[in-house]
Amino acid sequence: MSTEHIDVRYIADLARIELSDEECSTFQGQLEAILGYVETLKDVDVEGIEPTAHASPVFDRLRQDASRPGLNQADLLRNAPDSALGQIRVPKVVDPS
Amino acid sequence: MSLATESITSLRAKLTSREIQPGDILDALASSIDQKNDSVGAYLSYDLESAKQEANTADLSKPLGGIPIAIKDNINVKGLPTTCASKFLDGAYTSPYDATVIRKLRDAGAIPFGRANMDEFAMGSTTENSALGTTTNPHDPARTPGGSSGGSAAAVASDTAIAALGSDTGGSIRQPASHCGVVGLKPSYGRVSRYGLVAFASSLDQIGPLSKSVEDAALVLNAISGYDTADSTCLNEEVPDFTQGLNDGVKGMKLGLPKEYFGEGIDPAVRQKIDQAISGLEAQGAELVEISLPHTAYNVATYYIIAPAEASSNLSRFDGVRYGNRVEKPEDILDLYRRSREGGFGPEVKRRIILGTYVLSSGYYDAYYNRAQKVRTLIRKDFQDAYQNVDAILSPVTPSAAPLLGADKDDPLQQYLADIYTLSANLAGICGISVPCGKVASDNGTQLPVGLQILGPHMGEQNILRVARAAEQQA
Numbered sequence: 001m002s003t004e005h006i007d008v009r010y011i012a013d014l015a016r017i018e019l020s021d022e023e024c025s026t027f028q029g030q031l032e033a034i035l036g037y038v039e040t041l042k043d044v045d046v047e048g049i050e051p052t053a054h055a056s057p058v059f060d061r062l063r064q065d066a067s068r069p070g071l072n073q074a075d076l077l078r079n080a081p082d083s084a085l086g087q088i089r090v091p092k093v094v095d096p097s
Numbered sequence: 098m099s100l101a102t103e104s105i106t107s108l109r110a111k112l113t114s115r116e117i118q119p120g121d122i123l124d125a126l127a128s129s130i131d132q133k134n135d136s137v138g139a140y141l142s143y144d145l146e147s148a149k150q151e152a153n154t155a156d157l158s159k160p161l162g163g164i165p166i167a168i169k170d171n172i173n174v175k176g177l178p179t180t181c182a183s184k185f186l187d188g189a190y191t192s193p194y195d196a197t198v199i200r201k202l203r204d205a206g207a208i209p210f211g212r213a214n215m216d217e218f219a220m221g222s223t224t225e226n227s228a229l230g231t232t233t234n235p236h237d238p239a240r241t242p243g244g245s246s247g248g249s250a251a252a253v254a255s256d257t258a259i260a261a262l263g264s265d266t267g268g269s270i271r272q273p274a275s276h277c278g279v280v281g282l283k284p285s286y287g288r289v290s291r292y293g294l295v296a297f298a299s300s301l302d303q304i305g306p307l308s309k310s311v312e313d314a315a316l317v318l319n320a321i322s323g324y325d326t327a328d329s330t331c332l333n334e335e336v337p338d339f340t341q342g343l344n345d346g347v348k349g350m351k352l353g354l355p356k357e358y359f360g361e362g363i364d365p366a367v368r369q370k371i372d373q374a375i376s377g378l379e380a381q382g383a384e385l386v387e388i389s390l391p392h393t394a395y396n397v398a399t400y401y402i403i404a405p406a407e408a409s410s411n412l413s414r415f416d417g418v419r420y421g422n423r424v425e426k427p428e429d430i431l432d433l434y435r436r437s438r439e440g441g442f443g444p445e446v447k448r449r450i451i452l453g454t455y456v457l458s459s460g461y462y463d464a465y466y467n468r469a470q471k472v473r474t475l476i477r478k479d480f481q482d483a484y485q486n487v488d489a490i491l492s493p494v495t496p497s498a499a500p501l502l503g504a505d506k507d508d509p510l511q512q513y514l515a516d517i518y519t520l521s522a523n524l525a526g527i528c529g530i531s532v533p534c535g536k537v538a539s540d541n542g543t544q545l546p547v548g549l550q551i552l553g554p555h556m557g558e559q560n561i562l563r564v565a566r567a568a569e570q571q572a
Contacts, residue, residue, distance in 0.1 A: 011451050011454050011455045013435075014458065015438075015451055016431070016438055017435060017438045017439055017442070017447055018436050019439065023444070026444075027448055027451060030507075030508075030509055031455070034452060034509065034510050034513070035452075035455075038401060040394070040398050041395060041399065041465075044395060044471075044475065046468060050474055051467055051470030051474060052470050052471075052474040054526075055286040055287075055300060055477065055523075055524070055525060056287045056330070056526045061326075061329050063326060079189070079190050079419070079420035079421075081189070081417060081418075081420075081421070081423035090433065091428075091430050091433060
């Protein structure tokens with residue numbers, strides 16, 4: 001669990017967050033401290049222990065495949081930052097070349 | 098005395114005898130908010146007119162008929178803004194649907210009224226991470242109300258709400274309840290539907306009540322509990338009437354005292370109040386049993402891997418595409434994501450997303466996330482073993498009373514460490530309640546509330562309500 005390699009800007013980019021230089025250096029120190037602290041988990045013997053994903057037993061739950069009312073399109077589009085022709089608009093994603 | 102100071106139980110009696118109308122309660126709350134919200138800042142917004150319209154048609158025969166309930170601003174209420182106290186959603190999102198808990202509150206006759214301040218996306222323990230307003234502690238304006246449901250707790254404590262809903266991912270109902278001197282209950286995982294709660298850490302989040310009395314908490318829990326097909330983690334279990342057996346007392350109950358929760362680090366004055374409450378329960382006939390929860394020392398480390406990991410995934414939906422604030426003139430779609438998230442999220446949210454992304458990233462997943470999930474299994478097992486021998490567990494909620502505003506502002510790790518006693522209930526999926534057990538004197542001459550935490554087994558809400566009721570009577 002080495003922590004000296006945390007590259008805050010690289011990880012922030014994976015998370016799709018732009019950071020200022022100032023934020024980067026503040027977070028670097030704070031995250032190093034937190035990651036240093038969580039090193040304590042190395043002391044626990046977890047050999048043969050199953051990981052817990054959910055705190056109570058959850059199984060696949062099937063429902064009848066029947067139509068049911070959905071959310072109102074106009075209400076949803078009102079929340080969209082940009083829309084046209086009943087759809088949400090984003091910058092062009094396809095590379096023109 | 099203003100109606101705003103009364104409990105649900107007392108108001109319900111007056112409503113059913115036609116002594117008062119639901120609109121009278123709203124008027125009393127509005128006047129109380131006018132007087133206090135500038136200083137306490139519990140509410141981000143409220144809509145008195147629409148609440149009054151609902152009050153006119155409230156069915157007083159229902160269990161919560163005519164009772165206004167304040168709602169933490171991360172729970173969707175149809176037609177109202179949900180901001181999560183974030184610039185990302187401020188002014189840019191109106192809920193298109195009711196969360197299941199809101200539908201259930203309405204079914205029980207209650208009136209959702211007012212949106213309570215919180216730490217942004219429920220990340221924090223002081224409400225200072227709100228991007229939209231400051232909430233102070235009603236017992237001392239220099240101090241925080243706790244968090245993340247700080248607005249909900251401060252609203253109830255300042256008599257600007259009769260009761261409120263909050264959400265608890267690592268103590269976010271119990272801790273502000275303790276700091277504000279009100280009752281706060283985190284239900285067992287799966288007891289209450291999370292549909293319509295803006296997800297922070299899905300395997301840990303639960304919605305629950307903050308209230309002026311244990312009986313009120315039971316009444317709200319009755320209304321919001323139960324199976325929901327819209328949340329696949331919501332359990333199909335019968336919902337008992339939580340008000341039944343409340344007054345049965347603790348005689349013959351076995352109450353566990355985990356030695357790891359009474360070690361170093363507790364403020365001696367807080368410790369004294371907790372010890373008094375425990376002796377009182379013993380005097381009422383409870384049998385005290387010393388127990389051990391051996392993995393307690395790993396609660397904080399385990400939580401601060403799992404919760405940020407889940408948050409980094411859940412908060413990827415805030416990308417500036419479908420809702421929320423989008424940056425102007427993006428160069429391309431990646432620029433749109435990066436800069437919308439940079440401008441929309443505050444520092445604590447960014448910190449946790451980055452931490453969560455890191456512990457899930459290639460090469461670190463096994464060392465951090467997978468290991469934390471295994472330690473989580475051991476923490477759960479500690480509790481399962483303990484509940485073989487005891488009906489409930491007693492502990493402090495926090496090591497000290499409400500902190501001053503701005504304390505540990507730049508030291509997140511120090512803030513995280515104060516969550517030591519509350520995180521385990523979320524990791525283990527069990528239920529917990531904070532009930533006021535007295536006040537301690539602060540350095541600046543104010544009297545600050547202290548809460549006793551009662552932890553019960555999974556689906557053991559009746560146990561903790563019964564103990565909390567007994568503790569409440571001796572406080």
